[in-house]
Amino acid sequence: MKHINILHTLLLISGLGLGTSSCNDFLDKLPDNRTELDTEQKITKLLISAYPEVTANELFELYSDNSDDNGPKYSYYQLAEEDCYNWKDTQEEYQDTPNYLWQGYYQAITAANMVLKAIEQKGNPESLNPQRGEALVCRAYSHFMLANIFCNAYNSHAAEELGIPYMEEVETTVNPQYKRGTLKEVYEKIEHDLLASIPFISDDNYSVPKYHFTKKAVYAFATRFYLNYMQTDFSNCDKVIDYATRVLGNDASGQLRDWESWGKLTANDNVQPDAYIASTNKANLLISSTTSNWGILISNYMAGKRYMHNKLIASNETSQSSGLWGNADYLYVKPFTTSGYECSFIRKSGVYEGSNYLYYMPVIFNTDEILLYRAEAYALKKNYTQAAADITTWQKAYTKNKNTLTPEMIHEYYGKMPYYSPLTSLTPKKKIHPDFTIEEGMQESMIQCILHIRRITSLHEGLRWPDIKRYGIVIYRRFISDGYGSITDEMPVNDLRRAIQIPKSVILAGMQPNPRTNE
Template structure:
């Protein structure tokens, strides 16, 4: 059943993200299964190659957590990969199979479920299962739209969000409906609407953390509001998530010498997903952690050995993923503690912010060595929280959204890369912070490209 559904989706998804005036000339295979039952819909949502294992990785590729040597950059197998690393203005995605395709592939799966589940009678015996299916689909669509907005839309600014170009909001499976770009405001309101609608439908405890839960939906709402700069609501939703799951691992119990010390599906994982590995820039054999980040960890901070592997040449690779060998792209309790701490610090709740931060950090340092952090005022507390956010959430695909929002708020961060003696820079407010939509998508859909 899962294989038949997957074949059907692969056929249908050819034009799902762009819209078209006609479908395929060839008649579809009569053996393909049209989803019609809750079991069918669960099979679509449990296809992790579509839903959970291909989150866009370009945010991490574009951010400043790592660097490539000249040799490794030159050895990338595609020109688009080399262009992406140095923030070129166009042609940074391979055609067809790219971050856009995978984001909207998930959207299409979610829309298929949402359209079909309404045709299935919600019986008392199957009510919880029906709700869970619909809630999962809403979560998947909201999450996919959020990933797309963080990549292809300019940063959320309250004053201009109503007119800034956002993303296409595909809300159905009709290929004949053209794709048009909603505003940034409309894009984020849809994300919020989907995630809020998912909350009461999802279970508190999922069958497995690959499936979303109520705390996962709260966590994504917290991430969304943090990015938007709505700190009271970021605090509310991070707190709601932590009320359901506040577990933290003690890093002293981990084997820091292991190739990958942190277990997949560990107790901190609220919802598990992976950044796609299509672009090899992030391979552990290539991506080297920038020295200033590695040097920011104190010697008694266990993250210095749990997160990083010595390459033997003075550089370090990242090995601390919450998904073992793959790069974790989901939601975990450590992010929720940091979101609540930042939201509280920005509201002047300094003691509460430091309580959150210290609760996290005591689990990251060698037993008996951690001294709780203090701050003299709100500005110092916020600075400490943001430093720890950078150190804790490394290589999770979150740094790009942080750079965008920090620069919106006046941080003035310029990031740099050097290849073959030539320096490439990404200054604050550069239009390239909204990545170019893949050229084949523009050609098929007629949508307006991001300004360069």
């Protein structure tokens, strides 16, 4: 089976225009590899490759307002960090770049499709139902991530928005042609695969469940998916609440991370990171192993800290900001920083070295994230009492403040908070311009609170960028010197750069690019 992944990865790369010339020698003829998957054991083993070995966390954090330009006394680790921070269509192709992510997610999709094809050729036996379910949800997840990277947020114009190619078959031709379709079509197909997978998922099929899509992990994915697949009438909010409750059970507080204990661990070496990503931690629903530089960038090494989360952002907007809980002294989790050092970060991942690459271990889904998705769905449905209850659960887990919050308390605090200005009013409350309607007053205050605490909780994990896109938040590029900043660029609500450009080689092969203002 050693050449299966290589062949079909090359086929896929060729079809999408990625390095076609370098692959020609391998594609003079197409050997039939289906006989390789002739046992259930081989099919199950191939499923490992259906989990992407790439992560968008670095890309999303660099694109978001969680990063500033900390000045030339710091350096970048790779040139792409400068390009991506400045929202440029980078031509770099190594790990963490859009090109690398495009290849990595489609490679995982190829493996999932090969598994599904092999199961079909065996007559879809019931004994392979768990593998079938896992392959379907893996395929859905990778397409979902590709849409998050290379498309706009789902909106009321999704039927006209560009999607990404949805791969449902194993490619058998040397130079296939793919079309992007619409964003609406992509989301419909993701939903189909996701829902089709749920009846087949079996937790008993895994030796280390946290590295696979268990039932809870699939429900967590469904929660995130339906929150992103938001209709203007909020009809999917009930699905968000339903799937989140399947994850959290009757007592969400008993499912969250023990932030107090974790925050007491030393930030030196890999102590905090190892504890954060532990498969034994009840809060972790799906863990992955990826090739990425992100682990070293958010480590206590002085590597690549120019475009990074810093003290200015931390103290006013994120990990050291004040909130309903009080000031930063009430937060259990303290960022790593030193005197005279501009950067500030939470030790969620360590530095793990392979033979040729740096590895990063992201937690793909966790219960704290799911709790805040449910709170948001409640707020969108104007069920403010339930939203406040979930926010209270978060506050009691993440902070020393054990007060029970009411909708009125939340509205009082965030309603009076001034809106953010990049130089003069550094608050976590930023004006929102979503495609759907958010009422002024109570509803906006609830959403502002949730966006604030999710930004704190998910710092460095890539979840802020989708929030920026979904809620139409204007963000800025700032050059920081001695704790003060100057504006170098801004990204308005409808900026075309919000849909990251597909790889240049794919465009040269004939695929329609994302539009840009200079075209």
